[in-house]
Amino acid sequence: xxxxxxxxxxxxDIEMRRGSFGHVTTGAATKIAEMKDNFSALxxxxxxxxxxxxxxxxxxxxxxxxxxxxxxxxxxxxxxxxMFYSEIFTCGRKHxxxxxxxxxxxxxxCNAMRPDGTRLFREKFIIDPKEYDLRxxxxxxxxxxFANVIVLTPPEKAQEIYDKTEVGFLDDGxxxxxxxxxxxEAGLLYKVLGFETGPVKNKIRNFCSTVRQVVxxxxxxxxxxxx
Numbered sequence: 001x002x003x004x005x006x007x008x009x010x011x012x013d014i015e016m017r018r019g020s021f022g023h024v025t026t027g028a029a030t031k032i033a034e035m036k037d038n039f040s041a042l043x044x045x046x047x048x049x050x051x052x053x054x055x056x057x058x059x060x061x062x063x064x065x066x067x068x069x070x071x072x073x074x075x076x077x078x079x080x081x082x083m084f085y086s087e088i089f090t091c092g093r094k095h096x097x098x099x100x101x102x103x104x105x106x107x108x109x110c111n112a113m114r115p116d117g118t119r120l121f122r123e124k125f126i127i128d129p130k131e132y133d134l135r136x137x138x139x140x141x142x143x144x145x146f147a148n149v150i151v152l153t154p155p156e157k158a159q160e161i162y163d164k165t166e167v168g169f170l171d172d173g174x175x176x177x178x179x180x181x182x183x184x185e186a187g188l189l190y191k192v193l194g195f196e197t198g199p200v201k202n203k204i205r206n207f208c209s210t211v212r213q214v215v216x217x218x219x220x221x222x223x224x225x226x227x
Contacts, residue, residue, distance in 0.1 A: 003031035004069065006038035013045045016052035016081065021216075026058040032067040032103070039068035039105075046073065048081035048152075049115075053215060055208055060088035060145070060197050063103035070105075075112040075152070077120070077186075082153040082215045085110075086204050089127070090197060091144040100144065101129040110150060112186060120152070120186040143176065143193035145200045151211055152187040160214045161188060165207060175199050 004010070016022055032040055048054055063069055077083055089106060093099040106127040112120040125148075127134070134140040151161065158181065167177045176193040190207055194200040209220035 003033040003064075004040040005033045006035035006040060006068070008040040010040075010042045011044070012042075014047070014054070014056070016046075016048045016054050018049045018051060020049075020052045022053070023055045024057070029059045030061045032061065032063040032069045034064045034066050035068050035104070036066070039070060041069070042071040044071070044073040045076075046083065046085070047076045048078055048083055050078045050080050052078070052081045054082070055084045055212070055220075057084070057086050057204065057208065060090050060201070062090050063092055063106060065092065065099050065102040067103040068105050069103075070107040071109065073110045075110065075150075076115055077112060077152045078115055080154060082157065082211070083151070084208050084211050085150040085152075086147060086208070087149075088145060088147045088197060088200055088204070091140075094144060101134050101140075103129060108148070112150075112152065118184075120184045121182050123150075123189075140193065143195060145192075145194045145197055147190075147192040147194075147200050147204055149190035149192075149204060149207060150182070150187070151190065152182075153211070153215060155185045157214055158185070158187050161211055164210050164214070165190070170203075171199060175203055177203060 014024065091100045092102055109124040111122045114120065162179065165179050167179050169176050174195060178191045180189050182189055192200050192203045205220055205223060213219050
């Protein structure tokens with residue numbers, strides 16, 4: 001459909017049954033339209049049962065001028081399951097009137113737990129370009145695109161993925177990649193910065209391919225030519 005407009009409220013619920021395998025994406029980028037009075041919000045609940053496997057790789061989110069967007073994701077993950085969850089947030093409509101970091105606010109929260117209610121982690125970040133200069137070192141610096149990837153998987157799989165993943169300033173500095181471990185032996189947290197969405201998406205897909213190879217013994221297939 002069209003872009004998210006002020007006042008929109010969305011919900012989506014994904015349930016992975018025991019031993020199931022899923023790959024979820026979107027047909028196009030999600031555009032958060034210019035707003036005047038309200039905000040757009042998304043609530044997600046993702047449940048993974050025993051030995052299930054999910055790749056959640058939507059296209060990037062584009063917040064337009066004065067956009068306000070809030071997301072909250074609840075994840076319930078069995079210790080034997082694996083989930084690859086990614087998000088890409090652009091700086092805005094970069095090639096349209098230089099609309100770079102002109103949105104009002106992005107608020108993103110992810111909460112994960114075990115089926116018995118044991119909390120694994122809670123991550124929340126708020127991007128407020130009008131309050132803080134995102135060009136500062138330690139925030140976005142010179143980069144325009146930001147990707148956040150969560151991998152929930154058993155500890156032995158997480159260690160193998162960690163060992164196989166390249167990090168640092170890659171491709172002549174066109175992308176910056178970081179990787180760390182989540183608390184409570186939940187898995188890994190992977191982040192990418194870049195100038196354009198294409199190279200950032202490529203890093204995410206390469207990382208996802210490593211996860212699938214380690215967990216399922218097969219690499220990720222090439223992306224569709226029209227994406």
